[in-house]
Amino acid sequence: xxxxxxxxxxxxxxxxxxxxxxxxxxxxxxxxxxxxxxxxxxxxxxxxxxxxxxxxxxxxxxxxxxxxxxxxxxxxxxxxxxxxxxxxxxxxxxxxxxxxxxxxxxxxxxxxxxxxxxxxxxxxxxxxxxxxxxxxxxxxxxxxxxxxxxxxxxxxxxxxxxxxxxxxxxxxxxxxxxxxxxxxxxxxxxxxxxxxxxxxxxxxxxxxxxxxxxxxxxxxxxxxxxxxxxxxxxxxxxxxxxxxxxxxxxxxxxxxxxxxxxxxxxxxxxxxxxxxxxxxxxxxxxxxxxxxxxxxxxxxxxxxxxxxxxxxxxxxxxxxxxxxxxxxxxxxxxxxxxxxxxxxxxxxxxxxxxxxxx
Numbered sequence: 001x002x003x004x005x006x007x008x009x010x011x012x013x014x015x016x017x018x019x020x021x022x023x024x025x026x027x028x029x030x031x032x033x034x035x036x037x038x039x040x041x042x043x044x045x046x047x048x049x050x051x052x053x054x055x056x057x058x059x060x061x062x063x064x065x066x067x068x069x070x071x072x073x074x075x076x077x078x079x080x081x082x083x084x085x086x087x088x089x090x091x092x093x094x095x096x097x098x099x100x101x102x103x104x105x106x107x108x109x110x111x112x113x114x115x116x117x118x119x120x121x122x123x124x125x126x127x128x129x130x131x132x133x134x135x136x137x138x139x140x141x142x143x144x145x146x147x148x149x150x151x152x153x154x155x156x157x158x159x160x161x162x163x164x165x166x167x168x169x170x171x172x173x174x175x176x177x178x179x180x181x182x183x184x185x186x187x188x189x190x191x192x193x194x195x196x197x198x199x200x201x202x203x204x205x206x207x208x209x210x211x212x213x214x215x216x217x218x219x220x221x222x223x224x225x226x227x228x229x230x231x232x233x234x235x236x237x238x239x240x241x242x243x244x245x246x247x248x249x250x251x252x253x254x255x256x257x258x259x260x261x262x263x264x265x266x267x268x269x270x271x272x273x274x275x276x277x278x279x280x281x282x283x284x285x286x287x288x289x290x291x292x293x294x295x296x297x298x299x300x301x302x303x304x305x306x307x308x309x310x311x312x313x314x315x316x317x318x319x320x321x322x323x324x325x326x327x328x329x330x331x332x333x334x335x336x337x338x339x340x341x342x343x344x345x346x347x348x349x350x351x352x353x354x355x356x357x358x
Contacts (some may be wrong), residue, residue: 030106070214071181072349078258078309079111079323080120082129082295093296097335098128101295104327105136106336112322112344115182118258119174120226126168141176144209146190148172150201171205173224185210185219193247197229209251216352227262235277236260236269243272254310254313254352255259263307269315278310281345292339302341309343314352316345
């Protein structure tokens with residue numbers, strides 16, 4: 001199977017991410033001191049409500065159309081978006097191309113026709129608007145979003161909401177779901193991974209939802225997270241914490257885990273997943289997913305991989321990369337959807353390996 005192609009992020013630089021968050025501290029302090037006044041000028045439709053840990057809530061969207069036939073396969077995609085913000089004040093390329101890059105992402109995903117899509121670094125900024133709202137609207141999928149940053153230790157949800165508005169920036173983990181084919185079972189939930197990446201406003205979160213599926217699956221657990229910064233020891237602790245949460249929250253059906261883990265395939269940090277019988281579905285796929293030096297211009301093929309779709313209970317019939325080839329700007333220069341390549345997998349319901357245990 002292939003995806004039809006349409007005609008510098010900080011995610012690969014943990015230190016740069018921390019530097020950016022640290023640079024917000026002075027603005028944050030000022031924002032908190034004026035939290036009772038001012039607004040976002042009506043320029044940005046902020047996700048409302050922004051879920052606090054344990055209570056991610058789908059944003060408002062049109063009611064899905066009824067599905068005449070039950071699904072026979074689950075089509076899953078994941079990509080780490082490239083932030084529109086940059087640490088280089090003289091380089092506005094990431095922001096200037098953001099709308100074009102989101103359009104490229106949508107084109108690629110529409111060609112794949114996903115049931116579930118996971119996004120890391122889904123952003124809302126005063127300067128560039130809401131990637132969350134745009135992706136949900138264009139793909140006609142139901143969004144479930146949990147903010148990761150900025151969120152300082154000890155802040156209430158209300159304080160963090162106001163802070164994000166005041167500084168004009170937030171990012172987090174976004175799941176889009178075709179609820180017409182795959183209704184949600186109960187409420188989605190989320191958790192802050194422990195330990196934190198730093199004591200600044202950067203934290204890591206994980207999101208979990210359950211899809212209602214035809215038998216023999218019954219229910220399908222979907223998880224999304226993003227690990228970055230902190231070094232190998234911190235990431236290993238976060239993976240173990242995440243794995244413990246998965247074991248405590250998942251149902252008895254198949255499960256999917258997606259995310260950028262900032263680690264190469266086979267790293268020892270994935271041992272908890274191996275012990276839980278999760279399989280890296282892209283392990284035999286040639287090429288890499290991370291990371292381009294720039295989203296524009298001629299770029300070498302990627303060879304490193306930090307992005308994953310893990311599965312428990314079944315094996316996909318197809319796994320491919322997407323957004324690995326550039327589109328074209330109006331001036332004819334190449335433009336990539338992100339500094340990462342995406343992954344897409346197709347799972348067939350009658351090929352489940354069950355019964356089994358989590």
